[in-house]
Amino acid sequence: MVFRPIMEMTTDDVWQLLLQRTPPWGGSHRELVTLYRNARGGECPLVIDKSAAPSCGTSSSRFGCWTCTVIEKDRSMEAMIDAGNEHLEPLMEFRDWLAVFRNERSKRMVERRDGRIALMGDGVTTVAGPFTVEARQEILDKLLETQASVQMPLISNDEISRIKAIWADDAVAEAKRHLKQREQLRAREQARTGYRCSSRATPGTR
Structure with missing residues (x-):
């Protein structure tokens, strides 16, 4: 069973909870409020009185x-x-x-x-x-x-290194795939050629 109380919380509930508690890393959540406010064109993400500020925080803060x-x-x-x-x-x-x-x-x-x-x-x-x-x-x-x-x-440099490693793996995989495709084409061509040779040789064996 999974308990997810945040599913029953409104956006205002989340903001009030954050502002009532100190972050474990210290400081406050005021910078977070400022971040969301700026992302919303200056509108406050927390609404105390929706009748006084109907346009503030009434849409998603995400x-x-x-x-x-x-x-x-x-x-x-x-x-x-x-x-x-x-x-x-x-x-x-x-x-x-x-x-x-x-x-x-x-x-x-x-x-x-x-x-x-x-x-x-x-x-x-x-x-x-x-x-x-x-x-x-x-x-x-x-x-x-x-x-x-x-x-x-x-x-980060580590991420760049990992990306280039993936590129190398993809290049090897693509080369192997193309090689396999060529081998399959060659095998089909040989099969067709062998069938034609066999068909031409058949009358002479009668």
Whole structure:
């Protein structure tokens, strides 16, 4: 059995609980309140009297990852920049660039990771596969450029090392898959050639 009391709590309940307690790392949750306020364009995430402030905190206080490309525009990031955090502009520029980049078919492989080719509902258009190695390198380069611009850690050296190790594994797996495909084609061709030779030789044996 799983007990999840937060499912029964409102957004205001969560904020009141946080503000009534000291974080285990010290200080207070005031900086967190400020973060959410800036992300909401200056609106307070905590509502004491909704009749007095109907627009403050009445919508969801949640906002997601700064690289999320599901949404068309990152309103939270825009609000934080408008609130005086101009140094975050390169982050929004990276997200907007990534949102366009990911839809470029030339940056995606045709085959899925398992070697299969998936088709859209029309039965003709292929579903975009994972990014090509070249595209992944381009994304990493852009991220490192953004990191240098904002002067804050966005990716660690350990993460970069792990990413490159995955690229190497993917390259080996792709090479093995293509080799297997060539061997299968060669085997089928040999089988067809052998069948034709056998068919031509048959009349002479009569």
